[in-house]
Amino acid sequence: MSSTPANNDDDTPKDPLQEMLANLLGGQGMEGFDPAELAKAAGLPSDPNVLSQMFSQVQAMMSNxxxxxxxxxxxxxxxxxxxxGDDPSVTPAQQQAIDEALRLAEMWLDPLTELAPTAIIGRAWSRAEWVEETLGTWQRLTEPVANSIASAISKAMNEQLPEEMKSMMGDAASMMTNMxxxxxxxxxxxxxxxLAKEVLGSTDIGIPLADLQMALLPTNVKAFGEGLEVPEQExxxxxxxxxxxHARLFVQVPWLRGHLLGAIESYARGIHIDMSRIEDLAHNLDPSNPEAMQAALSEGVFMPARTPAQDAALAKLETALALVEGWVDELSFEAAANLPAAAAIRETIRRRRATGGPAEHAFGSLVGLELRPRRLREAAALWASLKEQRGISGRDAIWAHPDLLPTSADLDDAAGFSARRSADDASESDVDAALAKLLDGGFEDFDPEDGAGPDDSSTPDDGAK
Structure with a gap:
């Protein structure tokens, strides 16, 4: 008789290892084959149930x-x-409490900023809901690095395969890429x-992870308050x-989200992978110990030291993040003037954002990027100074265009920002006025050959004409 089909007449499934080898070998030569002996020789479990579970996991990894x-x-x-773990569904009472808090927050912010309310309905999310709502943004932010690492791993693993194994497996490159x-x-x-166990809302790390959303995570908010001796409502x-x-800023300044995400993507695209480390890991990879590969990834072993260009890109990104967080920090603290513990909560959040939690460190090691506003305090001082000098309208007008944003040098001297900007504006006005006059024909004696204007009495060199 022929070899047993995938399902016998008694509906008993074929051993997964035997089925895999049958596919690899085109179904030839499988009679009398003992998968348990081969599994034992390969150092794999011989229990059919364990093998079935193992190959189910492998199949999931190979498919993409x-x-x-x-x-x-x-x-x-x-x-x-x-x-x-420990992620209960949001209760109606929690949803109501979050919704009321966000509505009240909008009212307290109204007199303190020129940016209009968003009319976004506040949400209360579980940790799983935060994952679903934000994973698309994580994919966008990490894809440049993720693709580089995945391709490098597949190339290194494919090179480690013996030639006879490659001929058996056929399109090994595709399989290794998926792996x-x-x-x-x-x-x-x-x-x-x-990260879902640490974040407090949809913008907790300074960027809008969920487009046009305003939400808090009740479970994490409660955990954040433990040890502060402050009422949970406050x-x-x-x-x-x-x-x-955060929501007002990202909704009413429509270019800002793309500006931040674009800066992050530009930085991520510049990250290069240490192929020698990947090759060493692939050479010593134990299929029965996937934790070794995951540990290597979490420790960031593939990320070499940053280049000068990367350092410059990161400095610009950190300045942008600091400006966002500084504006939010200053505005929210002013709005919370009636909360007795506002200063203590503000300082706790500042330190939390400056140092980052364990999950944030793990994420930074994985993709080579830490989304941390290291100069949050300087940025908050700058926004406070701008309000004092220009008022609320003048401060918020800075968000009209990315070219108006303060630089890292401005964070060093917040008090002098307005004076420097006024000088720049005056210079630009002179240029604009001169250009307008030229286009209107006002500079009748202007000669484009020698660049001399009507008030230029200099004599060109003999060979200029």
């Missing part, structure tokens, strides 16, 4: 429905699993899931002020 090397489906599953993408996707998902309202201020 996306058109990029990274398996984002696995990343989402890993993120949800990492966030699942590399799966490994990175799993680790990225775990990092995002860990903490929730202060955090609602920050969330609402």
């Amino acid at each position: 429905s996306s058109d990029t090397p990274v398996n984002w489906d696995l990343a989402r599953d890993a993120a949800r699993k990492a966030a699942a 590399g993408g799966a490994l990175f996707g799993l680790q990225l998902g775990a990092a995002v899931g860990a 903490i929730r309202l202060f955090l609602a002020l920050r969330e609402a201020a």
Whole structure:
């Protein structure tokens, strides 16, 4: 008789290892084959149930429905699993409390900024909901690095395969690409899931992870307040002020989100991968110990030292993040004047943002990027100075265009920013006036050959004409 089909007449499934080898060998020569003996020789478990589970996991890793090397489906599953522990569903009472806090926050912010309210409905999210709402942005931010690492892993692993194994496996390059993408996707998902246990809202790391959303995570808000000896209602309202201020800024300044995300993407595209480390890891990779690869990824072993260009890009990104966080910090603290513990909560958040939590460090190691406003205090002082000098309208007018934003040098001297900007504006006005006069024909004696204007009495060199 012929070899047993995938399902016998008694519906008993074929051993997964035997089925895999049958596919590899075209179904030839499988009679009398003992998968347990081969599994034992390969150092794999011989228990059919364990093998079935193992190969199910491998099959999931090898399959990739996306058109990029990274398996984002696995990343989402890993993120949800990492966030699942102690993640109760949001109750109606929690939703109501968050909604009321955000509505009140909007009212307190109204007289303190020229930026209009957003009319966005406030949400209360579980950690799993935060993962679902923000994973698309994480994918956008990490894809340049993720694709580089996944491709590098697949190339290194493919080069380590013996030639006879490559001929058996056929399109090994495709399989190895999926494997590399799966490994990175799993680790990225775990990092995002860990972040879900630390974040307080949709903009907690300074960028809008969920487009046009305003939300807080009740479970994390409660955990944040433990040890502060401050009523939870007061903490929730202060955090609602920050969330609402972020939302106003990103909604009413439409170029800002793209500006920040674009800066992050530019930085990420410049990250290069240390191939020698990946090759060493692939050479010593133990298929039965995937934790080794994940540990290497989480420790950032593939990220070499930053180049000068990367340092410059990171400095610009950190300045932009500091300006956003400084504006929100100053505005929300002013709005919270009636909260007795506002100063203590503000200082706790400042330190939290400056140092970052364990999950944020893990994410930074994975993709080589830490989204941290290191100069938050200087930026807050700058916005306070601008309000004192120019008023609320003059301060908020800075957000009209990215070219108006203060620079890192301005953070060094907040008091002198207005004077420097006034001088720049005067210089630009002179240039604009001269250009307008030229276009109107006002400079009748202007000669484009020698550049001499009507008041230029200089004599050209003999050979100028």
